[in-house]
Each structure stands twice: as C-alpha cells, then as structure tokens.
Amino acid sequence: MTSLGGPQMVDWNLAVTTATRLLRPGPEVSRDEARAVVAELRAHAASAEEHVRAYTRMSPPPSADTPVLVVDRPGWVRANVAGFRSLLAPLLDKMRDRRNEGGSSSIVTALGGKVTGAELGVLLSFLSSRVLGQYETFAPPSRELPGGSGGGRLLLVAPNIVHVERELGVDPRDFRLWVTLHEETHRTQFTGVPWLRDHLENEIRGFLDETELDPGHFADRLGETVRSLLDRDGREKKAAEGADDEDGGSLVELVQTPAQREILGRLTAVMSLLEGHADYVMDGVGPAVVPSVGEIREKFQERRAKGASRIDLALRRLLGLDAKLRQYRDGERFVRAVVDETGMDGFNRVWTSPNTLPTKREIHHPAEWIARVHGDETGPDTPGDTAN
Known part of the structure; x- marks a missing residue:
C-alpha cells in the first residue's frame, strides 16, 4: 500500500484482487481444448498480420514490432491495472499533493486508496468478460506481460472469444481469425505510425492535467x-x-472543463478513426480469408445492437461504452467514404502527422477532410504521403 511518496491514492493490488474475485466464470473447456484455442489464436495473429499489412499498405519496421499475448480474464485485468497505473500517475500525484496541502492524514489517504482500488476492481470485473481483444498502448512491460521495445502489446482474451463464438453459433476457426484481423489492425496502426502513441498519450495527459x-x-x-x-x-x-x-x-x-471538452473532441475523433479503420479492414480482408464472414458480421452486429439487460445498458452508458459503439459505426463510414474517393494511398495521408487526423466534425463529413488534406486532387489511389 505504500511507496516512497507515502500511501497511494489508489490501492492497485486491491483493484486486482477485487476484480479477480468478482470475475464471471469463463466457458467450460478442457485443458486440451484450451491449449488448442491458444495455439490457433497465435497462428491467426501471425497470418492476420500479413493480410492487414497487404490490405492497408502499411509496413511497420521490424524494430517497432510488439508481442501478441493470449490471456485469460485475470491476465487482462492485470494488464489494464498496469496501464491505468502508468497513465494516471501524474494525476494521482497531483491529487496527493493537494491532499497533503490540505492536511489530510495518511490514514485518510490510505482508506481513500482502498475505496478507489475496490471501485476500479468492480469496473474491471464488469469489463473483463466483454473484451475480445485489445491493443495495450501504455502499460509498461513486465516479466508476466512483456511489451515491445517502444511499449505496447496485443492482448487476445481467449475465454471471451470462445464464449462469443458459442453464443453466436458461428464457425470457431472463422470467428477467431475475424477477431484477430480487427485487433491486428490496431497493432499495425501503432507500430506503423511512430508518432501516434506519443500523440495519444500527450492528449490524455493534457486531459488529466485539466481535471478539477x-x-x-x-x-x-x-x-x-x-x-x-x-x-x-x-x-x-x-x-x-x-x-x-x-x-x-x-x-x-x-x-x-471547457479545455477538456476540446481535448475530448479530438480524442473522440482519433478513436473513431482507429476503430472504424479496424472494422473496415476486418470486413475488407474477411471475404478472401474468412468464408463465413457475412454470417459472422450479421450476427455480431445484432449482438451489438441488442445489448443486454436494462442494468447492463445503464452501466454501458455510464462507462461510455455506448459511445464506443458509435465510434465503430461513424469511423467505418469515414474510412469507407475516403477510400472510395481517394483510394487506400489517399486515405493513408491520415497517418502523416497529427495535423492530418480528422476532426470530430470531419468524421461525420469526410468530404471536408478530403478537401482540407487533398485540396483539388481527386481520383482513387492518388499518390501521397503514407505512414510507410
């Protein structure tokens, strides 16, 4: 509970233990079945890398490579706690300084840290059964969860993937490859665009710095x-x-605050771009390598739209998860419109610099982004700068 600076504002160990205790049990699989799932997901990740890079025309350098980790729900929780701990460190230091100035005792701080840790654990337990995969951008590497030289790792949550494929009644091999195509696109985005990670981190830290x-x-x-x-x-x-x-x-x-609203608008646009691009690539590559992609997409979209219980839907709104679903939809429409008009190379100008990222308005009005970035150029596959 303690560090060199005194009691922590968040009891990170309690967050992990709370989430682990509350985790829902995963689908029943034998040990041999579990090993087969892990092996297949790793194989799909390797093949998805080739498909995604060929389709997007993005070729990250070997030095930017990051690991692919197949994890269970507790592993996903531990990875995300590490990410939160790293990303929120400046804000928590700021809050601790404010409490020290106000004369708060170490006991009060410790109790608050336990409460916050428990709350974070409850949140992560809720999310842990819903995430199929995640490109972990900010968490520092550890012996248990290694990362790339520049940070980052791709997590595939095996029990959740098995649960959803069974729930939808789709072909397991096809569904697993389909999921890895989406997640591998995120990995390619961050390894192929050197400035993207730092840009996002700076925006998030700016948002946290403005916190009242x-x-x-x-x-x-x-x-x-x-x-x-x-x-x-x-x-x-x-x-x-x-x-x-x-x-x-x-x-x-x-x-x-007003400043945070501006930052959040930019972050929303970037996340819409990243999620929409991943969906676009997943569906673009899918027909050639996933025979039942049409059935999978239809059933998965129905599952997204249907949601769950009223309590579950309220939690999704409170946590902002409903906004994430809009990001998939709006971002995919933006990518499709730009690629249709300018070709893949023309779209890839989006990765040139932070100045060529779409604004929140441009996500909904792609013609404005095309006019701003391409000027009078028209026609598919117009030569231009890419992230390669």
Missing part, C-alpha cells in the same frame, strides 16, 4: 450525470429533436 480536483465540483457533476441517466424520457426527446447527446451521461463528463 475540488470535491464539491465533482459531487455536483456526479449528481448531473446520475440525473441524466435517470431522465430517460428527456434523452429520448432530445434524440427525437436531433440534439447531440453523444457525450453526455458518462463518467468522463464528471471531470470535464
């Missing part, structure tokens, strides 16, 4: 968020009137 730490302000925002979640009729009325409610009602809203 006044407890009264935080309590007021929490009340607003809860009321927003409860005001179902009001949200439906806003939607019917065409009002934009896509950023409201999530935990992120609790800490937003």
Whole structure:
C-alpha cells in the first residue's frame, strides 16, 4: 500500500484482487481444448498480420514490432491495472499533493486508496468478460506481460472469444481469425505510425492535467450525470429533436472543463478513426480469408445492437461504452467514404502527422477532410504521403 511518496491514492493490488474475485466464470473447456484455442489464436495473429499489412499498405519496421499475448480474464485485468497505473500517475500525484496541502492524514489517504482500488476492481470485473481483444498502448512491460521495445502489446482474451463464438453459433476457426484481423489492425496502426502513441498519450495527459480536483465540483457533476441517466424520457426527446447527446451521461463528463471538452473532441475523433479503420479492414480482408464472414458480421452486429439487460445498458452508458459503439459505426463510414474517393494511398495521408487526423466534425463529413488534406486532387489511389 505504500511507496516512497507515502500511501497511494489508489490501492492497485486491491483493484486486482477485487476484480479477480468478482470475475464471471469463463466457458467450460478442457485443458486440451484450451491449449488448442491458444495455439490457433497465435497462428491467426501471425497470418492476420500479413493480410492487414497487404490490405492497408502499411509496413511497420521490424524494430517497432510488439508481442501478441493470449490471456485469460485475470491476465487482462492485470494488464489494464498496469496501464491505468502508468497513465494516471501524474494525476494521482497531483491529487496527493493537494491532499497533503490540505492536511489530510495518511490514514485518510490510505482508506481513500482502498475505496478507489475496490471501485476500479468492480469496473474491471464488469469489463473483463466483454473484451475480445485489445491493443495495450501504455502499460509498461513486465516479466508476466512483456511489451515491445517502444511499449505496447496485443492482448487476445481467449475465454471471451470462445464464449462469443458459442453464443453466436458461428464457425470457431472463422470467428477467431475475424477477431484477430480487427485487433491486428490496431497493432499495425501503432507500430506503423511512430508518432501516434506519443500523440495519444500527450492528449490524455493534457486531459488529466485539466481535471478539477475540488470535491464539491465533482459531487455536483456526479449528481448531473446520475440525473441524466435517470431522465430517460428527456434523452429520448432530445434524440427525437436531433440534439447531440453523444457525450453526455458518462463518467468522463464528471471531470470535464471547457479545455477538456476540446481535448475530448479530438480524442473522440482519433478513436473513431482507429476503430472504424479496424472494422473496415476486418470486413475488407474477411471475404478472401474468412468464408463465413457475412454470417459472422450479421450476427455480431445484432449482438451489438441488442445489448443486454436494462442494468447492463445503464452501466454501458455510464462507462461510455455506448459511445464506443458509435465510434465503430461513424469511423467505418469515414474510412469507407475516403477510400472510395481517394483510394487506400489517399486515405493513408491520415497517418502523416497529427495535423492530418480528422476532426470530430470531419468524421461525420469526410468530404471536408478530403478537401482540407487533398485540396483539388481527386481520383482513387492518388499518390501521397503514407505512414510507410
């Protein structure tokens, strides 16, 4: 619980143990079946790498390579706790300094750290059964969970993949390859675009630096968020009137200042681009290598749209997961529109620098991005700068 700076603001060990205790049991598989799943996912990751790089025309240098790790749910939890710990360190140091200035005792800080650790554990236990794969961008490497020389690793959560393929009733071999195509695209994005990781980290740290730490302000925002979640009729009325409610009602809203809203808009655009690009590539490569891709896509989309219980849907909104689903949809439309108009090389200009990333508005109006980045150039496969 302690470090050189005194009691931690978050009890990270408690976060791991809490999440592990609350984890849902995975699908029943024999030891031999589990080994076969792990081996197949690793093989699919290797073949997906070739397919994705050929389709996207992105060729990361060998020095930028990152490992592919097949993990279970506890492994996913440990990896994400390490990522949170690294990314949130500046904010937590800032909060600890504020508490020290206010004269808070070590006992109060320690108790708060335990509460926060337990809350984080509950959150991760909820998410751990829903994630199929993840490119882990910021977590430092460890002996148990190694990373690449520049940071980063690709996680494939084997029990969740098996659970979903059984739930959908699809061909396991096809589904596993389909999933790895999406996740390998994320790996290619970060290994093929050298500045992308640092850009995202700087944006997130800028967002955290702007966080208002006044407890009264935080309590007021929490009340607003809860009321927003409860005001179902009001949200439906806003939607019917065409009002934009896509950023409201999530935990992120609790800490937003005007400066944070600007940063969040840029982050939303980038995440929409990354998720949409992965979906576009997954479906573009799919027909050639995944025979049942049409059936898989249809059933998976139905599963996404259907959601789960009302409580589950409320949690998804509170955590901002419903916004993530919109990122898949909006980002894929942007990528498709740009590729249709300019070709893959023309689209790849998006990876030239942070200045060529689409804005939040351009995600919804791809013609504006094309006009800004390509000017008067038209036609598919217009030569241009890429990340290669």
